[in-house]
Amino acid sequence: MIAIKSVSHQYGAEQTITFADWQVNNGEQWLLLGQSGSGKTTLLHILTGLLKPTRGEIKINDTNIYTLSSKKIDQFRGQHIGIIFQKPHLIKSLNITENLILAQTFAGLTTNKVRIEEVLASLDMAHKKNAYPQELSQGQLQRVTIARAVINKPTLLIADEPTSSLDDKNAEAVLALLKEQSELNQATLVVATHDKRVKDAFNLTYDLS
Numbered sequence: 474m475i476a477i478k479s480v481s482h483q484y485g486a487e488q489t490i491t492f493a494d495w496q497v498n499n500g501e502q503w504l505l506l507g508q509s510g511s512g513k514t515t516l517l518h519i520l521t522g523l524l525k526p527t528r529g530e531i532k533i534n535d536t537n538i539y540t541l542s543s544k545k546i547d548q549f550r551g552q553h554i555g556i557i558f559q560k561p562h563l564i565k566s567l568n569i570t571e572n573l574i575l576a577q578t579f580a581g582l583t584t585n586k587v588r589i590e591e592v593l594a595s596l597d598m599a600h601k602k603n604a605y606p607q608e609l610s611q612g613q614l615q616r617v618t619i620a621r622a623v624i625n626k627p628t629l630l631i632a633d634e635p636t637s638s639l640d641d642k643n644a645e646a647v648l649a650l651l652k653e654q655s656e657l658n659q660a661t662l663v664v665a666t667h668d669k670r671v672k673d674a675f676n677l678t679y680d681l682s
């Protein structure tokens with residue numbers, strides 16, 4: 474489902490990061506490990522269609538994504554890839570339901586409120602569907618971020634450092650949620666981290682260091 478082959482990226486004249494070939498099958502749960510500066514963010518951007526690598530090929534669901542136009546890549550991302558960033562990036566002037574509608578619209582899909590209610594319920598957030606982002610706690614905001622990432626039933630769910638700012642208890646809870654949601658939505662999960670606490674929760678690891 475994800476295959477990267479002979480991929481490297483060059484920043485300026487001096488720095489080239491080379492990525493080992495990687496094959497990820499449907500439904501697998503992977504940890505993407507690497508120290509600061511090893512290239513995790515670069516690889517995530519490459520995988521999500523945000524950064525065309527200098528060399529190599531990336532296939533997601535048999536689509537060679539960098540052969541698509543940038544508009545088609547944006548649509549492909551919206552429909553097939555759910556991304557959980559460290560910070561929520563929700564629109565403050567829209568309530569939670571409206572933020573999720575926006576995620577459907579950006580992907581070129583029609584509004585599906587039933588799906589929104591289903592996802593919010595699965596994250597125990599149904600009671601906050603009309604709340605605004607500033608009315609939510611950090612933990613609730615993180616749940617909404619996960620809801621937004623899975624709303625379009627992505628085949629690939631990517632989380633970038635989801636636990637680094639959390640204490641042990643919350644880090645464990647977020648990991649459990651990510652695993653549960655990827656299973657519920659039959660999505661492949663890739664969690665990028667340098668957080669050693671996360672290591673034991675995964676048995677498949679792609680290590681950049």
Ligand SMILES: Nc1ncnc2c1ncn2[C@@H]1O[C@H](COP(=O)(O)OP(=O)(O)OP(=O)(O)O)[C@@H](O)[C@H]1O
Nearest residue numbers: 484485488507508509510511512513514515516667
């Ligand atoms: N736009 C850029 N221009 C030049 N060099 C860059 C650029 N982006 C990243 N780099 C360099 O590429 C290397 C990998 O960066 P990247 O952000 O992918 O690492 P990372 O593993 O995500 O690090 P961290 O865990 O600290 O976020 C670093 O040496 C960085 O300085």
